[in-house]
């Protein structure tokens with residue numbers, strides 16, 4: 001740009017930037033008032049020893065503002081802004097500690113930040129088991145764990161832990177999973193091995209076979225751990241996403257190397273909290289039936305009878321030695337919604353084993 005153009009641009013931008021500065025000062029003043037109101041809410045909750053984080057209320061706040069908005073802000077933008085506003089206000093009431101599968105830079109950490117905003121204390125754990133333990137013993141208020149991937153299916157360890165844990169599901173986050181092939185230099189010279197979590201290696205196997213067949217594949221505990229290793233060893237490449245690339249200052253040899261461009265992982269939020277109905281909920285159940293012909297069909301009849309739709313059906317061996325299965329089922333609606341309540345009462349009566357993992361706002 002010529003210096004004359006630069007001068008003209010400056011001249012036209014200056015008054016609008018003054019306007020933005022004045023608006024920002026007003027927004028800050030309003031946000032300060034909002035933060036003080038949240039502190040008052042926090043004191044009342046303190047008097048009743050009740051939980052600080054109320055996902056139903058946060059959802060309601062965002063939905064109302066999305067409805068009020070006449071544009072040009074997009075609904076996603078409104079949600080992202082107010083999620084952070086409420087995260088910051090919530091932290092003034094009491095900063096929530098959130099356990100997730102570490103180290104820093106994992107998709108689990110990203111899911112936690114998308115769900116709770118950035119004003120949280122993150123507690124990276126070495127395994128999914130440790131995430132559950134941290135929440136059960138009160139070291140964290142909530143944990144965020146992956147439950148299924150659109151390419152690779154269920155995360156079986158999470159299902160087993162959900163089955164055994166007293167913790168409840170109080171939310172879900174669906175994250176697009178974009179994997180990159182990363183090295184320290186951004187090149188493959190001298191690189192012999194590509195490291196990643198086994199799931200990520202599986203999600204990129206076709207790409208690797210075509211574009212980097214010479215690389216040995218090594219499964220490690222997480223993609224972020226792979227990124228950490230690649231940041232220290234020039235013979236290693238990692239498959240990992242944006243958060244790990246940033247956390248370990250790696251360069252992309254190739255971006256978006258997952259075989260399925262729509263690859264997504266669903267995470268659930270676990271804790272002691274029981275969500276109230278919002279009108280757009282989902283309920284997660286674990287069931288089993290006696291091994292008899294037609295038993296599964298009979299088990300699910302109450303759902304059809306009461307018009308409750310099933311969003312997911314997953315079976316997992318019951319690990320008792322016999323050919324028995326646990327069925328992980330997500331149904332639309334909250335357990336307190338009238339028709340869901342009726343269907344669940346009948347389901348429970350028909351099942352050999354029944355556990356309600358929780359009702360929570362459904363993420364479309």
Ligand SMILES: O=C(O)C(=O)C[C@]1(C(=O)O)C=C[C@@H](O)C=C1
Pocket residue numbers: 038041042052053054055057058061085086087089090093
């Ligand atoms: O309404 C509440 O219960 C609040 O604590 C306020 C607030 C908010 O900032 O709007 C903050 C935290 C809760 O998770 C929900 C909402």
